[in-house]
Amino acid sequence: xxxxxxxxxxxxxxxxxxxxxxxxxxxxxxxxxxxxxxxxxxxxxxxxxxxxxxxxxxxxxxxxxxxxxxxxxxxxxxxxxxxxxxxxxxxxxxxxxxxxxxxxxxxxxxxxxxxxxxxxxxxxxxxxxxxxxxxxxxxxxxxxxxxxxxxxxxxxxxxxxxxxxxxxxxxxxxxxxxxxxxxxxxxxxxxxxxxxxxxxxxxxxxxxxxxxxxxxxxxxxxxxxxxxxxxxxxxxxxxxxxxxxxxxxxxxxxxxxxxxxxxxxxxxxxxxxxxxxxxxxx
Amino acid sequence: xxxxxxxxxxxxxxxxxxxxxxxxxxxxxxxxxxxxxxxxxxxxxxxxxxxxxxxxxxxxxxxxxxxxxxxxxxxxxxxxxxxxxxxxxxxxxxxxxxxxxxxxxxxxxxxxxxxxxxxxxxxxxxxxxxxxxxxxxxxxxxxxxxxxxxxxxxxxxxxxxxxxxxxxxxxxxxxxxxxxxxxxxxxxxxxxxxxxxxxxxxxxxxxxxxxxxxxxxxxxxxxxxxxxxxxxxxxxxxxxxxxxxxxxxxxxxxxxxxxxxxxxxxxxxxxxxxxxxxxxxxxxxxxxxxxxxxxxxxxxxxxxxxxxxxxxxxxxxxxx
Numbered sequence: 001x002x003x004x005x006x007x008x009x010x011x012x013x014x015x016x017x018x019x020x021x022x023x024x025x026x027x028x029x030x031x032x033x034x035x036x037x038x039x040x041x042x043x044x045x046x047x048x049x050x051x052x053x054x055x056x057x058x059x060x061x062x063x064x065x066x067x068x069x070x071x072x073x074x075x076x077x078x079x080x081x082x083x084x085x086x087x088x089x090x091x092x093x094x095x096x097x098x099x100x101x102x103x104x105x106x107x108x109x110x111x112x113x114x115x116x117x118x119x120x121x122x123x124x125x126x127x128x129x130x131x132x133x134x135x136x137x138x139x140x141x142x143x144x145x146x147x148x149x150x151x152x153x154x155x156x157x158x159x160x161x162x163x164x165x166x167x168x169x170x171x172x173x174x175x176x177x178x179x180x181x182x183x184x185x186x187x188x189x190x191x192x193x194x195x196x197x198x199x200x201x202x203x204x205x206x207x208x209x210x211x212x213x214x215x216x217x218x219x220x221x222x223x224x225x226x227x228x229x230x231x232x233x234x235x236x237x238x239x240x241x242x243x244x245x246x247x248x249x250x251x252x253x254x255x256x257x258x259x260x261x262x263x264x265x266x267x268x269x270x271x272x273x274x275x276x277x278x279x280x281x282x
Numbered sequence: 283x284x285x286x287x288x289x290x291x292x293x294x295x296x297x298x299x300x301x302x303x304x305x306x307x308x309x310x311x312x313x314x315x316x317x318x319x320x321x322x323x324x325x326x327x328x329x330x331x332x333x334x335x336x337x338x339x340x341x342x343x344x345x346x347x348x349x350x351x352x353x354x355x356x357x358x359x360x361x362x363x364x365x366x367x368x369x370x371x372x373x374x375x376x377x378x379x380x381x382x383x384x385x386x387x388x389x390x391x392x393x394x395x396x397x398x399x400x401x402x403x404x405x406x407x408x409x410x411x412x413x414x415x416x417x418x419x420x421x422x423x424x425x426x427x428x429x430x431x432x433x434x435x436x437x438x439x440x441x442x443x444x445x446x447x448x449x450x451x452x453x454x455x456x457x458x459x460x461x462x463x464x465x466x467x468x469x470x471x472x473x474x475x476x477x478x479x480x481x482x483x484x485x486x487x488x489x490x491x492x493x494x495x496x497x498x499x500x501x502x503x504x505x506x507x508x509x510x511x512x513x514x515x516x517x518x519x520x521x522x523x524x525x526x527x528x529x530x531x532x533x534x535x536x537x538x539x540x541x542x543x544x545x546x547x548x549x550x551x552x553x554x555x556x557x558x559x560x561x562x563x564x565x566x567x568x569x570x571x572x573x574x575x576x577x578x579x580x581x582x583x584x585x586x587x588x589x590x591x592x593x594x595x596x597x598x599x600x601x602x
Contacts, residue, residue, distance in 0.1 A: 078597060078598045079595045079596070079597055080595070080596045080598070081595065081596070082594035082595055082596050083594075084537065084594035085526065085527070085528045085537075087526050088526065089513035089514060089519075089522075089523075089526065090513065090514060137593075138592075138593030138594050138595050139593075139595050141593055142593050142595050145590060167481075167482075167503045167504075168503075169503060169504055169509055169512065169513065169527075171503075171594075172502045172503050172504075172526075172527040172528060172529065173501060173502050173503060173527075173528070173529065173534060173537070173539050174537070174539070174592065174593055174594060175503050176481060176482070176485055176502065176503040177485075177539055177589060177592040177593070178592070178593060179458075179461055179482060179485060180461050180465070180485060180488075180489050180589045180592075181589045181590055181592060181593070183458060183461035183462040183465060183489075184461070184462070184465035184466075184489070184585075184586045184589050184590065185586075185590070186462055187462045187463070187465045187466045187586075188466075188586070190462070191466070206482070207481070207482055207503070209454030209455075209458070210442075210453070210454040210457040210458050210461075210482040210486075211457075211458050211461055211482075212458070213454070213458070214452070214454050214455040214458040214459075215458050215459070215462055228449050228454065229442065229444075229448070229449060229453035229454035229457070229482070230442075230444030230445075230448070230449065230453070234444050235444050235445060235446065235449065238444050238445060239445055239446060243446070244446075247446070247449070248449055256450050256451070256452065257452075258452045258454075258455050
């Protein structure tokens with residue numbers, strides 16, 4: 001009569017203990033459910049010490065991972081989204097933006113900054129998935145474009161960390177043109193022979209993959225990230241079959257020749273630093 | 283074939299047909315009736331086509347009799363020589379290209395190609411290129427650059443192909459590469475949306491010095507159907523989505539995202555293909571004239587500048 005007993009894992013934390021845990025001090029791994037003290041998680045670069053799951057983190061954490069002593073100067077921090085089309089679906093775009101700003105504490109889905117990483121000045125643009133799925137509208141496109149300009153004018157290597165579902169629908173063709181804009185800026189950076197490293201994290205899809213994320217001199221992926229052009233659901237519906245295991249994963253892209261290397265987050269700073277030292281004299 | 287919104291025209295057409303029949307039998311003189319019907323049809327057409335909604339334009343842009351890339355190219359440049367393959371994987375039938383001349387000036391023509399019947403549609407993969415299509419397009423553009431010939435791209439795609447092989451061969455990378463390379467290509471590029479301009483699949487051959495849309499086409503980040511399915515979780519809001527996306531030529535021009543509109547014959551390009559071709563040809567000649575004497579630096583700088591200025595952001599200086 002095993003169904004009367006709880007055989008499989010379930011709620012193991014006592015209610016008493018749960019109540020005693022203040023928010024933000026502990027993190028629970030979404031994959032293996034291991035609970036890690038937040039301090040320890042910072043040390044492990046937001047990777048689960050038990051199962052190596054790379055937590056979905058944002059610009060705040062990536063800056064912490066890559067900039068020396070978490071010191072940096074943020075660029076264009078004051079840009080916020082307009083509503084060029086007066087877009088309304090089930091709710092208005094404007095209210096979506098206001099809600100996201102309130103909820104995430106961010107102004108849009110990307111932050112850009114300049115600072116030192118292993119002593120070398122670099123510019124980082126990092127997307128924030130927590131803000132409308134990391135989608136790219138005018139602000140994301142503009143911030144990334146300006147960051148690339150800054151890198152070109154000051155001759156600093158450029159890093160873009162992608163984490164996004166794609167272009168932002170609520171700015172329609174304005175969003176689409178950000179793909180052309182950011183790619184054009186990268187063409188100018190390329191002409192100056194300044195290195196650009198693209199870091200692809202979970203997830204990187206749609207218009208992001210079809211623009212700056214795939215244009216790195218080096219394309220680095222975090223392990224087991226979803227990376228692709230069309231979303232898995234769309235492909236599944238199109239071909240009418242289940243997708244093969246591991247399809248559109250970092251490892252799949254490495255196998256097919258579209259990323260140069262997969263790097264565990266704990267080694268990310270070191271690997272970027274080493275790569276740059278091979279090709280770049282400050 | 284009539285669209286729903288063409289019902290009034292259909293009814294008048296049928297009345298006209300009957301009147302003509304009666305007249306031809308010779309018993310009753312119907313000329314007055316016929317003349318007034320012809321006049322009324324013309325007025326009704328002007329009224330209907332002068333006030334088309336976004337969704338109605340989307341429907342016209344997909345009309346099965348609408349001229350496709352090769353129809354335009356073969357008519358404008360009868361000496362067109364098609365060039366095949368990406369020199370890597372295969373020849374993508376959804377992306378065509380080659381050299382041809384208009385009034386003595388050679389152009390590199392590139393475009394997405396749709397098919398007209400079931401067999402052709404499958405052969406052309408519904409105008410949805412795979413990565414090798416974008417790579418073929420880039421190869422041809424580089425060829426044009428090498429021989430200093432201007433490029434004309436004709437955009438007509440429901441999107442880049444979504445599929446296993448497309449992902450395996452790097453659909454995203456192929457499009458991204460084109461965006462970057464087209465930005466700094468050393469020859470004039472004229473892009474014309476002749477039908478559907480869906481998202482990255484369209485933009486992959488859409489970075490140009492002059493980007494134009496024909497009157498009854500659409501260009502956006504997503505199709506109205508997919509937009510509806512994502513935001514409303516059903517396909518039923520496609521008309522609303524088409525309005526919200528501001529995807530018509532008029533809206534795109536108003537928002538500064540394209541450089542001009544090519545007008546179509548009343549009722550759409552399919553009603554008078556010869557006239558549509560001649561408008562496109564005239565426009566290509568006109569635009570090329572504006573571009574041909576620019577220095578390479580000016581051309582590239584102005585092209586990048588144009589795309590750099592696209593976007594609407596609020597910049598609160600006070601907070602800085």
